[in-house]
Amino acid sequence: MVNIIIDGRKIKAKEGSTILKNARELKIDIPTLCHHDELTPAAACRLCAVEVKTNGKWKITASCDTVAEQGMEIKTDSDKVKENRRLAAQLLYYKYPSTAVVRDMARRLGVEVSDEKIDGHDCILCGLCVRACGEVVDVSALRFRDRGPGRDIDEPEIEFDPALCIGCGACAYVCPTGYVKMESVDNKRIIWDKVFKMQACSVCGSYFAPLDQLEYINKKTGAPLSRLSICMSCR
Amino acid sequence: MSAVSFSSWNGKIVDNRKGGAKNVAGSVDVELPVENISALAGWNGLVVIDPDADIISLITNYLKEARKLSCGECSVCRLGIDRLLDIFGKMAEGGGSGKDLSEVQQIVKGVSANSRCNFGRSALFPALDAVKYYRSDFMALIKGEKKLKTKEYSSAVTAPCAEACPAGLDIPGYIELIRNYRFEESLDLIRERCILPGVIGRACLHPCEEACVRKDMDESLSIRLLKRAAADYDLKKGGSPLAGPSREKEEKVAVIGSGPAGLAAAYNLRLTGYQVVIYESLPHAGGMAAVGIPDYRLPKNILNHEIDLIRRAGVEIKLNSKIEKLSLKELKKKGYKAIFLAVGAHAGNRIGAEGEDKGYEGLVDGVEFLRNFSLGEKVQPQKKAVIVGGGNAALDCARSCVRLGFNEVDIIYRRSRTEMPASDEEIEAAENEGVKFNFLMTPVKILAKNGRVRGVECVKMELGEPDESGRRRPVPVKGSEFTIDTTMVVPAIGQSPDLPVMTGKDKVEITDWGTIKADPVNYKTNVDGVFAGGDCVTGPATLIEALDMGNKVAGSIDCYLKGEGLSEGISFDGMNTGEQREEGFIAGKAAEKVGLIDVDKRCESFAEVESGYGIHEAVKEAQRCLRCYRLMVWEQAG
Numbered sequence: 001m002v003n004i005i006i007d008g009r010k011i012k013a014k015e016g017s018t019i020l021k022n023a024r025e026l027k028i029d030i031p032t033l034c035h036h037d038e039l040t041p042a043a044a045c046r047l048c049a050v051e052v053k054t055n056g057k058w059k060i061t062a063s064c065d066t067v068a069e070q071g072m073e074i075k076t077d078s079d080k081v082k083e084n085r086r087l088a089a090q091l092l093y094y095k096y097p098s099t100a101v102v103r104d105m106a107r108r109l110g111v112e113v114s115d116e117k118i119d120g121h122d123c124i125l126c127g128l129c130v131r132a133c134g135e136v137v138d139v140s141a142l143r144f145r146d147r148g149p150g151r152d153i154d155e156p157e158i159e160f161d162p163a164l165c166i167g168c169g170a171c172a173y174v175c176p177t178g179y180v181k182m183e184s185v186d187n188k189r190i191i192w193d194k195v196f197k198m199q200a201c202s203v204c205g206s207y208f209a210p211l212d213q214l215e216y217i218n219k220k221t222g223a224p225l226s227r228l229s230i231c232m233s234c235r
Numbered sequence: 236m237s238a239v240s241f242s243s244w245n246g247k248i249v250d251n252r253k254g255g256a257k258n259v260a261g262s263v264d265v266e267l268p269v270e271n272i273s274a275l276a277g278w279n280g281l282v283v284i285d286p287d288a289d290i291i292s293l294i295t296n297y298l299k300e301a302r303k304l305s306c307g308e309c310s311v312c313r314l315g316i317d318r319l320l321d322i323f324g325k326m327a328e329g330g331g332s333g334k335d336l337s338e339v340q341q342i343v344k345g346v347s348a349n350s351r352c353n354f355g356r357s358a359l360f361p362a363l364d365a366v367k368y369y370r371s372d373f374m375a376l377i378k379g380e381k382k383l384k385t386k387e388y389s390s391a392v393t394a395p396c397a398e399a400c401p402a403g404l405d406i407p408g409y410i411e412l413i414r415n416y417r418f419e420e421s422l423d424l425i426r427e428r429c430i431l432p433g434v435i436g437r438a439c440l441h442p443c444e445e446a447c448v449r450k451d452m453d454e455s456l457s458i459r460l461l462k463r464a465a466a467d468y469d470l471k472k473g474g475s476p477l478a479g480p481s482r483e484k485e486e487k488v489a490v491i492g493s494g495p496a497g498l499a500a501a502y503n504l505r506l507t508g509y510q511v512v513i514y515e516s517l518p519h520a521g522g523m524a525a526v527g528i529p530d531y532r533l534p535k536n537i538l539n540h541e542i543d544l545i546r547r548a549g550v551e552i553k554l555n556s557k558i559e560k561l562s563l564k565e566l567k568k569k570g571y572k573a574i575f576l577a578v579g580a581h582a583g584n585r586i587g588a589e590g591e592d593k594g595y596e597g598l599v600d601g602v603e604f605l606r607n608f609s610l611g612e613k614v615q616p617q618k619k620a621v622i623v624g625g626g627n628a629a630l631d632c633a634r635s636c637v638r639l640g641f642n643e644v645d646i647i648y649r650r651s652r653t654e655m656p657a658s659d660e661e662i663e664a665a666e667n668e669g670v671k672f673n674f675l676m677t678p679v680k681i682l683a684k685n686g687r688v689r690g691v692e693c694v695k696m697e698l699g700e701p702d703e704s705g706r707r708r709p710v711p712v713k714g715s716e717f718t719i720d721t722t723m724v725v726p727a728i729g730q731s732p733d734l735p736v737m738t739g740k741d742k743v744e745i746t747d748w749g750t751i752k753a754d755p756v757n758y759k760t761n762v763d764g765v766f767a768g769g770d771c772v773t774g775p776a777t778l779i780e781a782l783d784m785g786n787k788v789a790g791s792i793d794c795y796l797k798g799e800g801l802s803e804g805i806s807f808d809g810m811n812t813g814e815q816r817e818e819g820f821i822a823g824k825a826a827e828k829v830g831l832i833d834v835d836k837r838c839e840s841f842a843e844v845e846s847g848y849g850i851h852e853a854v855k856e857a858q859r860c861l862r863c864y865r866l867m868v869w870e871q872a873g
Contacts, residue, residue, distance in 0.1 A: 046311050094318055144308070
């Protein structure tokens with residue numbers, strides 16, 4: 001345990017825990033668009049900015065990937081914090097003016113947002129899908145395109161490798177804007193324009209998972225396909 | 236540099252303009268990367284020489300380049316640059332207002348404070364300085380009283396780590412690709428300047444890590460291991476071929492020596508289309524990488540694989556082809572239009588002890604010892620070996636002796652541990668493996684009986700005044716002689732080139748140090764068409780330094796054969812790439828650990844000690860990179 005101070009409140013934080021986690025446990029509201037508790041923090045959206053005292057000076061940092069250290073002092077609600085969050089939201093709104101979650105976030109953080117009723121689903125490059133695919137599913141079918149030198153990112157994009165995708169849908173589940181679409185119709189699932197054949201449960205007959213995914217689990221864990229072909233509710 | 240009109244470099248304002256900021260006239264202490272610049276925008280500010288330079292055009296072009304370096308993942312940097320470009324674009328078309336200039340300032344401050352990496356934290360300062368100190372230019376543009384000048388702009392990018400790397404690899408670039416699971420592209424980028432990624436990824440002394448900005452915060456990035464991870468990933472997938480030439484050229488080039496310098500030059504010449512033949516005196520290619528670095532640090536299969544790829548790209552390597560007498564006339568008769576001498580430094584230096592020239596059994600020079608058993612010679616382990624020297628070669632000998640089954644392995648070094656040139660990780664590993672270090676002593680006499688070594692007489696030393704190397708000079712303590720009983724003495728105090736005898740009229744000039752004299756920029760020797768590089772020019776140096784010279788020699792030979800001059804390079808030597816105006820807060824995060832074989836197991840064989848990073852460990856380590864890209868965009872004068 002380490003002793004830290006968040007907004008004047010002295011608390012004990014678990015070693016290795018982030019500022020964001022501790023703040024949220026204190027019910028302090030910190031906005032995020034690129035965070036998921038089960039994934040490595042990407043610190044991409046910069047909306048979770050807080051102030052941390054370092055060498056006697058207050059500095060802005062992302063709370064999602066900053067680990068609490070003994071004696072750390074944190075401000076989550078200062079003018080500087082608000083100003084930095086508002087600017088990040090304003091820039092996101094400027095770039096993705098029709099995306100609903102961005103509009104809501106911008107409004108919440110004090111940016112003037114038009115009243116039109118629009119419901120867009122742009123990719124804001126939060127990278128949640130990329131991380132879920134790489135870290136949790138461990139297939140890396142999704143990666144950022146145009147990386148490294150020579151990159152000329154007019155609109156950076158997510159690259160999809162259909163040969164690697166197992167159709168699990170983790171990317172659609174974590175996507176905050178609804179950009180990643182997944183459709184399941186009867187014995188088919190369509191995701192990133194790839195069509196997957198679904199497995200019918202050998203007990204109840206309902207389609208419950210893509211065949212590719214079950215084969216992947218079989219290969220990875222050695223669990224027999226006969227067992228994997230039974231849906232979770234029938235197991 | 237004196238005559239500047241305006242500078243905000245590193246936040247220090249110098250303003251020599253009429254009606255400029257008051258009381259800040261003066262000169263700046265930064266050297267620009269090329270000569271005759273009229274104005275420059277860089278990560279650390281603006282430097283304006285020509286008062287008539289168009290700062291708005293400059294800053295707009297700077298931002299366009301900055302947009303390419305922004306990784307695009309953290310919102311504020313990419314979107315902030317986009318917004319600035321839109322604002323400046325609107326002004327160029329006669330729109331905009333003074334309010335936009337306040338927004339520029341607000342955005343720059345926000346991006347600098349809240350960006351994820353050091354690029355975002357530092358890159359936008361010149362835009363802030365421009366709107367602050369050239370406000371009247373912007374107002375004139377907004378009011379339609381001024382038109383932008385169209386100029387040509389040049390740009391350059393570097394980073395502290397890339398500056399420290401002898402071969403100037405784009406380190407943040409290949410790390411970013413690994414962070415994005417793009418190991419194949421990462422390797423392609425590494426190979427552009429380092430044709431032996433698996434070798435260098437294992438055996439490099441990594442000066443880049445010394446320059447890493449994280450070094451003073453928590454721990455440097457494990458840059459060497461990340462390079463190795465990219466190479467290992469490729470090898471696991473079967474090993475991708477190297478790019479070949481897009482069109483063939485007829486000219487033949489001979490390379491003498493197949494070490495890192497020879498291989499790098501040969502491959503890069505081949506890539507340009509030349510017909511390249513390497514002459515190697517030993518039965519194995521690789522130079523010091525093959526016969527100087529033991530398997531536990533650099534397994535032979537890694538080196539052989541990378542050499543094989545170079546061969547498959549069309550470089551011919553003639554093994555067992557020692558050139559005892561170098562006749563340039565002869566080589567030219569064979570059709571070679573250029574010759575690159577890269578024979579290395581494979582002859583051990585003398586320690587200056589009595590009896591070392593007697594040919595005693597049990598007295599074996601360090602480089603020769605390493606070379607012989609690398610080439611398969613059996614070594615009979617003995618009770619005790621005494622290694623003389625404090626460099627990596629001495630440690631390689633010592634750690635090899637441990638593995639060969641010697642009961643006791645002693646290193647004797649004439650200075651103290653702090654002056655040892657060997658790397659800390661090598662010293663630590665040797666200590667863990669049971670090598671005994673004896674400091675402040677030097678051998679004066681090799682003791683022998685019936686032609687066999689039976690001991691070594693040493694004298695104690697003390698440290699005196701610093702010598703030309705900056706290290707304190709060891710001085711013998713009178714009357715402190717003593718004897719160490721041993722049947723084997725291995726001097727390893729440095730190497731010199733073992734040069735072929737030159738025949739014919741054209742003799743290549745040799746320095747007093749016994750190295751080949753070559754131009755430090757184009758690597759030409761005094762003989763037309765003959766180039767030299769690597770250890771045979773510098774004396775024993777690192778693999779990456781030799782490899783870098785090989786890269787450069789290839790460029791120089793290409794220019795020579797085309798009859799062109801070598802274009803002048805860009806130098807950041809006069810700029811401190813380590814400094815930036817907003818350092819932000821960087822959360823501490825230790826480097827990913829790498830697996831090492833247990834010490835007891837290690838000493839039983841020559842198996843590789845370090846296991847390298849797997850995919851996930853490499854990605855995690857790559858996430859620690861602060862991306863300290865330093866961008867500069869400038870307008871050339873005239």
